[in-house]
Amino acid sequence: MNDHWSHKSDVVVIGAGLAGLSAARDLVAAGKSVAVLEARDRVGGRLLNHDLGDGQVTEIGGQFVGPTQDRILALAKDVGVETYxxxxxxxxxxxxxxxxxxxxxxTPPDLLALPDMGIALARIGKAAARIDPAAPWKAPNALELDGMTYETWLRKAEITGGGVDLVNIFLNSAYGGEARDASALFSLWYVATFGDETHPGTMERGTGTxxxxxxxxxVGGSQLVAQRLAVELDGRIHLSAPVRRVTQDSTGVTVVSDAGEWHAEQVIVAIPPLLASRIVWDPLLPPQQDQLFQRLPFxxxxxxxxxxxxxxxxxxxxxxxxxxxxxxxxxxxxxxxxxxxxxxxxxxxxxxxxxxxxxxxxxxxxxxxxxxxxxxxxxxxxxxxxxxxxxxxxxxxxxxxxxTSIAAPGVLTSYGEWMGRAFGRVHWAGAEFSPYWNGFMDGAVRSGQDAAAELLAQS
Amino acid sequence: MNDHWSHKSDVVVIGAGLAGLSAARDLVAAGKSVAVLEARDRVGGRLLNHDLGDGQVTEIGGQFVGPTQDRILALAKDVGVETYxxxxxxxxxxxxxxxxxxxxxxTPPDLLALPDMGIALARIGKAAARIDPAAPWKAPNALELDGMTYETWLRKAEITGGGVDLVNIFLNSAYGGEARDASALFSLWYVATFGDETHPGTMERGTGTxxxxxxxxxVGGSQLVAQRLAVELDGRIHLSAPVRRVTQDSTGVTVVSDAGEWHAEQVIVAIPPLLASRIVWDPLLPPQQDQLFQRLPFxxxxxxxxxxxxxxxxxxxxxxxxxxxxxxxxxxxxxxxxxxxxxxxxxxxxxxxxxxxxxxxxxxxxxxxxxxxxxxxxxxxxxxxxxxxxxxxxxxxxxxxxxTSIAAPGVLTSYGEWMGRAFGRVHWAGAEFSPYWNGFMDGAVRSGQDAAAELLAQS
Incomplete structure (x- = not known):
C-alpha cells in the first residue's frame, strides 16, 4: 500500500450508526485516537431523515423512543436533540x-380477537419473565422453546386466529418478520429485552405508544442525533469507506477499506452481524461465530x-x-x-x-x-x-x-453465547448485540458504549 | 486494470466443484470459451481425498453414491472413475x-425405538410424497409445514424419543443439523429429493447403504472425478482466484478475482448461496434473492x-x-x-x-x-x-x-421460488440448487448441467 493510503489510530470503529458513533465518543473521551469507517456517504445507519422542504423532516428509518430507553434518551439530551x-x-x-x-x-375493537389478545399478552408476559435478557439460552425451558417457531408456541399456548394476527402485526414492524420466522425462545426473549436492568421487559412496553x-x-428527526455525534467527532469519520478485509496478529489490526488502509491496536465492529460476516477475515472468524452470523438474517x-x-x-x-x-x-x-x-x-x-x-x-x-x-x-x-x-x-x-436480525429455531441455544464474544482485537457492537432494546436505537447506543468499556478495560 | 490482468471468455464459471466443472464441461462441448475461477488451490469443492500413502486414499468430504444418482454416475463413467x-x-x-x-x-435392535422408527418412516414417506421436488412451496399443506420446525412436526406425528433421535442421527450427516434447525417443509422436501424424475424420493433410499x-x-476417491474433469478442462481453470466482485450491464459481465479480472457474456455461479451472498454484486442481487441467500446457512x-x-x-x-x-x-x-x-x-x-x-x-x-x-x-x-x-x-x-445448506421455517414458502432464478447474465448452480439429491454430488452435477443448458438456450 502507498503511504498516503495508510493511516494509524488506537482504535478503528467500523460503522457510523448509533452504535459505532457512541463507541467512538466514549473512546475519544477516554483519550484514544479513533477512526470511524463508514460504508455509506452519510452517518446514521438505520436512521434516515427525509427532507420535506422548508426545514421540515420526517423519518424513513428508526424513529420512536420511549421510557426505559435511557441510553438513547441521555445521549440525545447530551447532544441537544429534544423529544416530543x-x-x-x-x-x-x-x-x-x-x-x-x-x-x-x-385495544382494537374486535370481539373475536380481543379475548385471544388478552390471553396472548398474559401468556407471553409470563413466558418472557422467565428469560434473562443477557443469556436467553440459560432459561429453564430454553431448549424446548428453541425447538419450535413462535407460531407453534402461540398455537400451543392456545392463542389462535386473531391473537396470532395481532402479534404478527407487531412483529412486522418490530423485526420485519412473522411468528414463523423466529424461534419461540428468540421472540419471547425479544419481549424480555423491552426494558432495562430495573424494569423487566413487557409486550405492553414494546407495543405501546x-x-x-x-x-x-x-425534534429534527432521529438521524439528527447521529449527525450531532458526527459533528463532535469532527475529522474522525471517513465516509464512503466500506471495509473489505480485517487482518489481525500479535502486533495489531489492519483494516482495508475502499478509502484506504488503517492500522490500529483494536477494532470495534459496529455493523449488523450479517454484514460483518461478509467482510474478509484473516484469520477467519471462529467457526461458531461465523455460524451464528450466518444464522442472523435480517x-x-x-x-x-x-x-x-x-x-x-x-x-x-x-x-x-x-x-x-x-x-x-x-x-x-x-x-x-x-x-x-x-x-x-x-x-x-x-x-x-x-x-x-x-x-x-x-x-x-x-x-x-x-x-x-x-x-x-x-x-x-x-x-x-x-x-x-x-x-x-x-x-x-x-x-x-x-x-433488525431474527434468529430461527436452534440458533440461540446452539450459538447465542458467541454473540458478543471478542475475537482477538475485535469487539462487537450494534443494535443486535444488546440485552436491552435489542434492534432499537437504545440497544445500539448501549452496545456501542458497552463495547467501548470492554475495550478500555482491556487496554 | 492493467491489460495483463484482464481476460475475456464467453462464460465465466465461479467455482470448480462438481457443479462448476460439470457446467464448464457442457459449455466447452457446445463450443463456448470458458474460464473457471476457483478460490481454493485445488478443484473439487466439498470433495476432498486424503492421502493414506502408497497410492491409497480415503475421503474426508462427500464420498457416497447410489441408485438414481444417474448424473454423477454417468459423469464418473465418462471420465473413467469406477465405483465399488x-x-x-x-x-x-x-x-x-x-x-x-x-x-x-x-434396523437397529432397539425394542423401544423400533416402533417409533417404523411409524416415523411411514409418516415421513407419506408426507414427502405430497411434495414436488421442483417446487416444495406449492405442496398442498406447504404453508402449514413451513410454519413449524421438523422437530415440531415429528412430535405432532407422534414420533417420540427414539424415532426423533434416529431421525436426528440421519440429519446430522445428511445436512449437518438437527430436526429443530430446519422447517418441516424443508426436511420433508429433502426426503422427496432422494430420487429422480421416475423414482420418487424416499427416506429409505436416502438413509440406506x-x-x-x-x-x-x-475407486481412487470421489475427488478424482473432479480432478479428471479438471484435466479435460485443461488450461481453463484458474486456482487461488477467489471472486470478490461481479458487475454486469447491457454489454456484459466483469468478474474481479484475486487472480485478475475477467470479462464475459454470461456467468455461472457454482458456489454455495451463502458464499455467493458474500461477493460484492453490482448491481445488488434482487432483495428477495439476497434475503433467500441470507437464510441458507450451512x-x-x-x-x-x-x-x-x-x-x-x-x-x-x-x-x-x-x-x-x-x-x-x-x-x-x-x-x-x-x-x-x-x-x-x-x-x-x-x-x-x-x-x-x-x-x-x-x-x-x-x-x-x-x-x-x-x-x-x-x-x-x-x-x-x-x-x-x-x-x-x-x-x-x-x-x-x-x-449443505438448511432452510429454517418460513424460508421456502417466502423465498423458495427465487432459488435458481437467473439474475440478468448470472445463472446459478451448486448442490443447493438441485431438485434431486439436493446437497449431494448428484445434485451438484445436475445443477451444473442444468445451468449450462439454461445459458445455452438463451444464447
Missing part, C-alpha cells in the same frame, strides 16, 4: 377484512410515507394510527407529521410477508395498494398526496434488510 | 447410552478419520458401521477402508449439536472422545491408530459449513 410525544389526539382505526372501525386506547416504545420522537421491512398539505385526519378526530388485519400491504401505520403540525405525513410499515408479496411488484401498483390501506384508516383524501416516498431497507447495500 | 460397493460384510453395531449391541440389516445413498464409493459437520494397519474389525465379523444414540460425539460411522482392503480406515460424522459441543474443545480431548465412540463399535483396538485426521468443513473459508 408522538401520539396524536384522536381515535385510532382498526381495519379487519376491509371494514374500518374507530377505537380509543390500545404513550408510555411504550412508540412514546416519543426526536427481517424485511419497507417504510411507506405519504405527504399531504396538512394532517387533515386530525380535524376529523383521527389520530392517524391504524391497525389493519387481513390482506392489506400496510398492517400498522402512524401519523408521522413533524412536531409543528405541517405538512401532514402518514407512515405505514410494509413488512414481513407483505413485503415478500409486494416488494417486487411495480412501484405504481404498490403505491396504489399502500394508499388504499391509508384510505381505509383516514378516508379517501389519502389519495391526494403531495409526495409519496418508499424506503426499502432490504435494497440498501449497507443494511440488506430491516429493521 | 461400500458396504462391508459383517454385523453393524448399535450403541445406546453406552451399551453396544450387534445387529444385521438396516446397499441400494441407497450410501451404496457405493469411487449445517455443521466434521469428518473424523482414524487409520489402522488393517481393518481389524472385519476379522471379528464387524462391518465397521455403527449407530450411536445418546451422548457420544460420533452418531454415525462407517468403514472407510480403500477398496483393496488396506490400510484400515474408520470414519465418523461429528455433526449438528455434537459439532456445536465439540468443535471448540482442545483437539486432543475431542480425539479421545471420538476414538471412545469408535471403540464402542469395534472394540478397544480403535485406540491403536496409525493416523487420526479431522476435516472440519465449518473452518474452511470457501465452504463455511457442511455438508
Amino acid at each position: 410525544r408522538a401520539e396524536v389526539p384522536g381515535e385510532n382505526v382498526y381495519v379487519h377484512d376491509g371494514r374500518s372501525k374507530r377505537f380509543s386506547g390500545h 404513550t408510555g411504550g416504545a412508540q412514546d416519543s420522537r426526536f 427481517g424485511t421491512l419497507m417504510k411507506c410515507v405519504a405527504v399531504y398539505d396538512k394532517p387533515f385526519w386530525r380535524a376529523e378526530g383521527l389520530s392517524g394510527m391504524g391497525l389493519l388485519r387481513g390482506g392489506s400491504p400496510i398492517r400498522e401505520m402512524f401519523d408521522n407529521t413533524p412536531q409543528d403540525g405541517g405538512p401532514g405525513v402518514l407512515m405505514g410499515f410494509l413488512g414481513g410477508k407483505e413485503w415478500r408479496k409486494w416488494a417486487h411488484r411495480p412501484a405504481r401498483e404498490r403505491r396504489g395498494a399502500v394508499l388504499r390501506s391509508f384510505a381505509q384508516v383516514v378516508g379517501e383524501r389519502a389519495f391526494e398526496t403531495l409526495d409519496y416516498v418508499e424506503q426499502d431497507w432490504t435494497a440498501e447495500q449497507w443494511t440488506q434488510g430491516g429493521p | 460397493r461400500a458396504e462391508v460384510p459383517g454385523e453393524n453395531v448399535y450403541v445406546h447410552d453406552g451399551r453396544s449391541k450387534r445387529f444385521s440389516g438396516h 446397499t441400494g441407497g445413498a450410501q451404496d457405493s464409493r469411487f 449445517g455443521t459437520l466434521m469428518k473424523c478419520v482414524a487409520v489402522y494397519d488393517k481393518p481389524f474389525w472385519r476379522a471379528e465379523g464387524l462391518s465397521g458401521m455403527g449407530l450411536l444414540r445418546g451422548g457420544s460425539p460420533i452418531r454415525e460411522m462407517f468403514d472407510n477402508t480403500p477398496q483393496d482392503g488396506g490400510p484400515g480406515v474408520l470414519m465418523g460424522f461429528l455433526g449438528g449439536k455434537e459439532w456445536r459441543k465439540w468443535a471448540h474443545r482442545p483437539a486432543r480431548e475431542r480425539r479421545g472422545a471420538v476414538l471412545r465412540s469408535f471403540a464402542q463399535v469395534v472394540g478397544e483396538r480403535a485406540f491403536e491408530t496409525l493416523d487420526y485426521v479431522e476435516q472440519d468443513w465449518t473452518a474452511e473459508q470457501w465452504t463455511q459449513g457442511g455438508p
Whole structure:
C-alpha cells in the first residue's frame, strides 16, 4: 500500500450508526485516537431523515423512543436533540377484512380477537419473565422453546386466529418478520429485552405508544442525533469507506477499506452481524461465530410515507394510527407529521410477508395498494398526496434488510453465547448485540458504549 | 486494470466443484470459451481425498453414491472413475447410552425405538410424497409445514424419543443439523429429493447403504472425478482466484478475482448461496434473492478419520458401521477402508449439536472422545491408530459449513421460488440448487448441467 493510503489510530470503529458513533465518543473521551469507517456517504445507519422542504423532516428509518430507553434518551439530551410525544389526539382505526372501525386506547375493537389478545399478552408476559435478557439460552425451558417457531408456541399456548394476527402485526414492524420466522425462545426473549436492568421487559412496553416504545420522537428527526455525534467527532469519520478485509496478529489490526488502509491496536465492529460476516477475515472468524452470523438474517421491512398539505385526519378526530388485519400491504401505520403540525405525513410499515408479496411488484401498483390501506384508516383524501416516498431497507447495500436480525429455531441455544464474544482485537457492537432494546436505537447506543468499556478495560 | 490482468471468455464459471466443472464441461462441448475461477488451490469443492500413502486414499468430504444418482454416475463413467460397493460384510453395531449391541440389516435392535422408527418412516414417506421436488412451496399443506420446525412436526406425528433421535442421527450427516434447525417443509422436501424424475424420493433410499445413498464409493476417491474433469478442462481453470466482485450491464459481465479480472457474456455461479451472498454484486442481487441467500446457512459437520494397519474389525465379523444414540460425539460411522482392503480406515460424522459441543474443545480431548465412540463399535483396538485426521468443513473459508445448506421455517414458502432464478447474465448452480439429491454430488452435477443448458438456450 502507498503511504498516503495508510493511516494509524488506537482504535478503528467500523460503522457510523448509533452504535459505532457512541463507541467512538466514549473512546475519544477516554483519550484514544479513533477512526470511524463508514460504508455509506452519510452517518446514521438505520436512521434516515427525509427532507420535506422548508426545514421540515420526517423519518424513513428508526424513529420512536420511549421510557426505559435511557441510553438513547441521555445521549440525545447530551447532544441537544429534544423529544416530543408522538401520539396524536384522536381515535385510532382498526381495519379487519376491509371494514374500518374507530377505537380509543390500545385495544382494537374486535370481539373475536380481543379475548385471544388478552390471553396472548398474559401468556407471553409470563413466558418472557422467565428469560434473562443477557443469556436467553440459560432459561429453564430454553431448549424446548428453541425447538419450535413462535407460531407453534402461540398455537400451543392456545392463542389462535386473531391473537396470532395481532402479534404478527407487531412483529412486522418490530423485526420485519412473522411468528414463523423466529424461534419461540428468540421472540419471547425479544419481549424480555423491552426494558432495562430495573424494569423487566413487557409486550405492553414494546407495543405501546404513550408510555411504550412508540412514546416519543426526536425534534429534527432521529438521524439528527447521529449527525450531532458526527459533528463532535469532527475529522474522525471517513465516509464512503466500506471495509473489505480485517487482518489481525500479535502486533495489531489492519483494516482495508475502499478509502484506504488503517492500522490500529483494536477494532470495534459496529455493523449488523450479517454484514460483518461478509467482510474478509484473516484469520477467519471462529467457526461458531461465523455460524451464528450466518444464522442472523435480517427481517424485511419497507417504510411507506405519504405527504399531504396538512394532517387533515386530525380535524376529523383521527389520530392517524391504524391497525389493519387481513390482506392489506400496510398492517400498522402512524401519523408521522413533524412536531409543528405541517405538512401532514402518514407512515405505514410494509413488512414481513407483505413485503415478500409486494416488494417486487411495480412501484405504481404498490403505491396504489399502500394508499388504499391509508384510505381505509383516514378516508379517501389519502389519495391526494403531495409526495409519496418508499424506503426499502432490504435494497440498501449497507443494511440488506430491516429493521433488525431474527434468529430461527436452534440458533440461540446452539450459538447465542458467541454473540458478543471478542475475537482477538475485535469487539462487537450494534443494535443486535444488546440485552436491552435489542434492534432499537437504545440497544445500539448501549452496545456501542458497552463495547467501548470492554475495550478500555482491556487496554 | 492493467491489460495483463484482464481476460475475456464467453462464460465465466465461479467455482470448480462438481457443479462448476460439470457446467464448464457442457459449455466447452457446445463450443463456448470458458474460464473457471476457483478460490481454493485445488478443484473439487466439498470433495476432498486424503492421502493414506502408497497410492491409497480415503475421503474426508462427500464420498457416497447410489441408485438414481444417474448424473454423477454417468459423469464418473465418462471420465473413467469406477465405483465399488461400500458396504462391508459383517454385523453393524448399535450403541445406546453406552451399551453396544450387534445387529444385521438396516434396523437397529432397539425394542423401544423400533416402533417409533417404523411409524416415523411411514409418516415421513407419506408426507414427502405430497411434495414436488421442483417446487416444495406449492405442496398442498406447504404453508402449514413451513410454519413449524421438523422437530415440531415429528412430535405432532407422534414420533417420540427414539424415532426423533434416529431421525436426528440421519440429519446430522445428511445436512449437518438437527430436526429443530430446519422447517418441516424443508426436511420433508429433502426426503422427496432422494430420487429422480421416475423414482420418487424416499427416506429409505436416502438413509440406506446397499441400494441407497450410501451404496457405493469411487475407486481412487470421489475427488478424482473432479480432478479428471479438471484435466479435460485443461488450461481453463484458474486456482487461488477467489471472486470478490461481479458487475454486469447491457454489454456484459466483469468478474474481479484475486487472480485478475475477467470479462464475459454470461456467468455461472457454482458456489454455495451463502458464499455467493458474500461477493460484492453490482448491481445488488434482487432483495428477495439476497434475503433467500441470507437464510441458507450451512449445517455443521466434521469428518473424523482414524487409520489402522488393517481393518481389524472385519476379522471379528464387524462391518465397521455403527449407530450411536445418546451422548457420544460420533452418531454415525462407517468403514472407510480403500477398496483393496488396506490400510484400515474408520470414519465418523461429528455433526449438528455434537459439532456445536465439540468443535471448540482442545483437539486432543475431542480425539479421545471420538476414538471412545469408535471403540464402542469395534472394540478397544480403535485406540491403536496409525493416523487420526479431522476435516472440519465449518473452518474452511470457501465452504463455511457442511455438508449443505438448511432452510429454517418460513424460508421456502417466502423465498423458495427465487432459488435458481437467473439474475440478468448470472445463472446459478451448486448442490443447493438441485431438485434431486439436493446437497449431494448428484445434485451438484445436475445443477451444473442444468445451468449450462439454461445459458445455452438463451444464447
